[in-house]
Amino acid sequence: xxxxxxxxxxxxxxxxxxxxxxxxxxxxxxxxxxxxxxxxxxxxxxxxxxxxxxxxxxxxxxxxxxxxxxxxxxxxxxxxxxxxxxxxxxxxxxxxxxxxxxxxxxxxxxxxxxxxxxxxxxxxxxxxxxxxxxxxxxxxxxxxxxxxxxxxxxxxxxxxxxxxxxxxxxxxxxxxxxxxxxxxxxxxxxxxxxxxxxxxxxxxxxxxxxxxxxxxxxxxxxxxxxxxxxxxxxxxxxxxxxxxxxxxxxxxxxxxxxxxxxxxxxxxxxxxxxxxxxxxxxxxxxxxxxxxxxxxxxxxxxxxxxxxxxxxxxxxxxxxxxxxxxxxxxxxxxxxxxxxxxxxxxxxxxxxxxxxxxxxxxxxxxxxxxxxxxxxxxxxxxxxxxxxxxxxx
Amino acid sequence: xxxxxxxxxxxxxxxxxxxxxxxxxxxxxxxxxxxxxxxxxxxxxxxxxxxxxxxxxxxxxxxxxxxxxxxxxxxxxxxxxxxxxxxxxxxxxxxxxxxxxxxxxxxxxxxxxxxxxxxxxxxxxxxxxxxxxxxxxxxxxxxxxxxxxxxxxxxxxxxxxxxxxxxxxxxxxxxxxxxxxxxxxxxxxxxxxxxxxxxxxxxxxx
Numbered sequence: 001x002x003x004x005x006x007x008x009x010x011x012x013x014x015x016x017x018x019x020x021x022x023x024x025x026x027x028x029x030x031x032x033x034x035x036x037x038x039x040x041x042x043x044x045x046x047x048x049x050x051x052x053x054x055x056x057x058x059x060x061x062x063x064x065x066x067x068x069x070x071x072x073x074x075x076x077x078x079x080x081x082x083x084x085x086x087x088x089x090x091x092x093x094x095x096x097x098x099x100x101x102x103x104x105x106x107x108x109x110x111x112x113x114x115x116x117x118x119x120x121x122x123x124x125x126x127x128x129x130x131x132x133x134x135x136x137x138x139x140x141x142x143x144x145x146x147x148x149x150x151x152x153x154x155x156x157x158x159x160x161x162x163x164x165x166x167x168x169x170x171x172x173x174x175x176x177x178x179x180x181x182x183x184x185x186x187x188x189x190x191x192x193x194x195x196x197x198x199x200x201x202x203x204x205x206x207x208x209x210x211x212x213x214x215x216x217x218x219x220x221x222x223x224x225x226x227x228x229x230x231x232x233x234x235x236x237x238x239x240x241x242x243x244x245x246x247x248x249x250x251x252x253x254x255x256x257x258x259x260x261x262x263x264x265x266x267x268x269x270x271x272x273x274x275x276x277x278x279x280x281x282x283x284x285x286x287x288x289x290x291x292x293x294x295x296x297x298x299x300x301x302x303x304x305x306x307x308x309x310x311x312x313x314x315x316x317x318x319x320x321x322x323x324x325x326x327x328x329x330x331x332x333x334x335x336x337x338x339x340x341x342x343x344x345x346x347x348x349x350x351x352x353x354x355x356x357x358x359x360x361x362x363x364x365x366x367x368x369x370x371x372x373x374x375x376x377x378x379x380x381x382x383x384x385x386x387x388x389x390x391x392x393x
Numbered sequence: 394x395x396x397x398x399x400x401x402x403x404x405x406x407x408x409x410x411x412x413x414x415x416x417x418x419x420x421x422x423x424x425x426x427x428x429x430x431x432x433x434x435x436x437x438x439x440x441x442x443x444x445x446x447x448x449x450x451x452x453x454x455x456x457x458x459x460x461x462x463x464x465x466x467x468x469x470x471x472x473x474x475x476x477x478x479x480x481x482x483x484x485x486x487x488x489x490x491x492x493x494x495x496x497x498x499x500x501x502x503x504x505x506x507x508x509x510x511x512x513x514x515x516x517x518x519x520x521x522x523x524x525x526x527x528x529x530x531x532x533x534x535x536x537x538x539x540x541x542x543x544x545x546x547x548x549x550x551x552x553x554x555x556x557x558x559x560x561x562x563x564x565x566x567x568x569x570x571x572x573x574x575x576x577x578x579x580x581x582x583x584x585x586x587x588x589x590x591x592x593x594x595x596x597x598x599x
Binding site: 079080082083084085086087089151155158161165168169170171172173176178186187210213214215216217218219220222316317 | 395396397398399401402404405406409421433434435436437461465466467502503504505506509510512518
């Protein structure tokens with residue numbers, strides 16, 4: 001059974017209640033159902049895929065998640081506005097700084113709070129460092145999934161550690177930063193810290209050159225990833241896919257440009273777009289985004305103004321925003337991360353809802369995997385860039 | 394040419410392999426636990442209670458059992474019971490103190506919110522990380538005797554922050570004393586005016 005024969009199967013799948021056609025001939029046996037995960041290392045956490053196979057070709061894929069569900073949104077209703085901040089670190093634990101920012105933005109909208117300019121710049125610097133960190137890790141993990149065992153991932157982790165050292169010396173924790181506050185940031189970065197960030201920014205391009213020499217032109221990687229896991233722009237838009245996944249299909253949608261939140265309009269940067277929407281494009285988009293992030297970092301570090309880091313009117317204790325609702329969203333490394341808050345004037349939100357980018361990007365997994373082999377499903381999942389802490393919440 | 398990319402990639406790995414033997418900056422691993430990295434000053438892990446005097450830790454706790462941290466703690470890992478009586482604090486003012494102050498470190502997520510909301514600079518973040526234990530329950534529930542650490546220790550782990558806190562507390566105490574002196578003087582003056590007789594001003598209680 002070739003890939004082209006699958007169109008019929010997909011049509012049958014599309015009809016509600018239809019069963020997958022079972023193929024019986026001398027070469028093919030019955031369809032085989034394989035449960036991948038939840039303890040499979042390639043699923044990036046506790047995620048399970050029930051794949052139905054015809055030979056080695058996937059004809060059906062059912063994602064199962066929720067193994068890491070910890071009642072995040074309900075918890076948000078029981079703790080104060082400030083109390084939810086450390087919990088947002090634990091959503092997408094690779095990019096706690098951007099989660100913090102999105103949440104702080106939502107609360108600031110709700111309370112109508114202003115943010116000093118220096119804090120806005122520091123937020124941009126930290127968000128772009130997070131983007132570097134996340135995309136470097138993703139490239140490493142993706143290559144690990146492809147079977148480049150160890151080397152690219154170790155190079156990526158070496159660089160990641162330098163960024164985490166910066167986060168640790170600023171916020172006190174490598175990954176659970178808990179750094180942003182409503183109306184600014186918690187600590188003012190020192191001159192030493194900024195010098196460290198500048199040094200890292202200057203050096204990062206060299207690392208990317210090395211990383212790209214290792215991977216981008218590698219024939220095995222090209223053969224393995226090009227044309228695999230194609231996603232059409234129409235499907236991506238209708239499924240609500242955001243972030244590098246969407247831009248790899250060629251849709252020009254970046255919240256840094258669309259919403260122009262914070263001080264992003266002051267920086268000169270471009271939004272890289274893909275052509276094919278396959279795994280290779282998703283990898284390339286991330287590499288190109290990292291190069292743009294370096295450009296933003298250079299401009300933000302050069303233009304960082306002096307001044308207070310926190311709004312002097314900001315209240316830490318007994319913070320009660322007036323009744324109302326607000327949705328704050330930013331362009332996280334994985335896509336649009338948003339927080340929807342409904343306030344009834346009490347110290348806790350009445351409703352606390354998260355728009356998790358990796359969860360929504362994951363919904364198109366089956367459409368990308370159909371017709372490919374199990375080994376391809378692993379790299380397609382890797383290219384989606386999920387963190388189960390955020391998917392399951 | 395097919396294979397060029399592969400050869401270039403192999404060049405990168407070869408460069409890194411050789412480089413790791415020559416360039417000390419590339420040696421990123423250390424021999425833990427014999428060698429330990431220096432923690433950054435901002436590093437935080439688990440809170441502790443600050444005491445003014447290491448010889449009498451329970452008598453000089455800065456904590457006045459106001460229970461703000463207990464209320465604000467997101468995972469609710471702090472348990473406080475107020476004392477029945479009052480004890481003089483560092484400035485001599487009678488204050489309540491925590492009869493029970495317990496932190497369940499198996500629940501604590503080191504988020505530092507208790508430190509930020511404390512109006513008395515009584516709880517600060519520690520830098521301990523070798524705290525593995527074989528007892529899951531009582532060994533992880535720290536009481537106030539285990540949590541109390543001296544201000545000198547605080548200066549040791551967070552020197553900049555501790556100096557700021559000390560300067561602020563000293564300024565607050567000085568202001569409070571000046572206010573007390575001024576209030577006493579005003580009271581004495583008022584009394585003197587009322588009696589319309591020369592009365593020696595009382596020395597203000599500090």
